[in-house]
């Protein structure tokens with residue numbers, strides 16, 4: 001029997017990136033070893049077997065939430081692309097595609113998994129900025145865009161000018177290769193426990209203007225509406 005480590009399954013409106021505002025069902029995997037210091041879902045880090053669910057249970061919950069009205073799924077985490085998740089993730093994706101769901105996967109930007117990326121409709125690739133303390137690879141990003149650019153977006157969480165400059169440097173690197181650049185979104189960081197960071201948001205908008213408007217600045221709408229600590233929204 002196929003089992004998966006699932007933190008939660010819930011219906012909500014996409015709060016960030018180019019699909020902002022679209023209702024969908026989120027399938028959040030449990031378990032992540034990436035270790036971003038400004039992670040806003042640290043409760044998903046443990047590979048805790050208490051979160052084990054069968055594929056049948058997961059599909060039943062999705063179908064109950066869907067009611068054949070919402071046919072969009074966003075697979076997130078945690079890190080759904082951690083190697084230990086891959087076999088069960090592929091089974092889940094295969095079943096979702098068999099039932100005609102549109103599937104987006106949130107990729108941490110630390111590895112490429114063609115057997116997964118080939119199955120999904122869309123990939124949101126997170127380019128890790130210095131404030132996350134996770135080392136980002138420009139070569140990996142370029143390889144990703146060369147292979148999956150037309151069905152992807154790149155997102156980068158921006159805390160400060162250093163984050164912006166690192167992201168701009170990555171964009172420059174990708175452009176120099178001559179490949180078509182997919183939509184690229186900057187997400188001004190909004191950390192749990194802080195009020196809406198208006199100054200940071202304005203700083204990111206200003207930096208984007210100063211550097212020739214290469215990015216789309218899209219905040220995390222769900223945090224404005226419900227607060228940065230809210231879950232299942």
Ligand code: SF4
Pocket residue numbers: 032033034035036038039040041042044077078079108
């Ligand atoms: S990859 Fe995602 S879940 Fe994992 S630490 Fe980073 S932000 Fe958190």
